[in-house]
Amino acid sequence: MYSPYKSKGGFSRLLSALRYSIQGLIIAVKHEAAFRQELILAVVLTPVALWISENVFEAVLLIGSLLFVLIIELLNSALEAVADTITIDHHPMIGRAKDLGSAAVLLSLTMASLIWIGVILA
Incomplete structure (x- = not known):
């Protein structure tokens, strides 16, 4: 089934994708404290x-x-935003999805730490 929200392609699609990406980064900086903290860490x-x-x-x-x-x-x-759009009431499967997303962040931070330690100690 074709989505009416999908663009047909070409250069205008690239410009739209870039605009949406920048919009997403701005939203993350404005509304996501964890992203802001990690962004500051990355900048430093x-x-x-x-x-x-x-x-x-x-x-x-x-x-x-x-x-x-x-x-x-x-x-x-993004996962948390979608989950909170569905319901802000406690739901075990939504809680599981949020916990899995949080675990992914923890593992990415662990991986980054190991890489930094490895390069510093090498």
């Missing part, structure tokens, strides 16, 4: 990554791990 640690890296691969690995945390946080926030 990016120059550190460039300073401590011995080569381009290490820099990409360190900065990539920070971006990965932000990506997972955005997905978790």
Whole structure:
């Protein structure tokens, strides 16, 4: 079934996608405290990554791990927004979905920490 909300393609689709992406980042900064905290951490640690890296691969690995945390946080926030649209009442399956999203954020933070420790100690 074709969705009337899907664009047909072309350059205008790319511009619309970019506009929606920027809009999503603005919404995350405005409304998601965890995203703001992780964004500040990424902004502070990016120059550190460039300073401590011995080569381009290490820099990409360190900065990539920070971006990965932000990506997972955005997905978790999107999941929570959809869940809260369905109901704000306690529901075991919605609670499970939110807990799984939170676990994904925790694992991404753990992975980023391990990468940073590994590069620093190497």
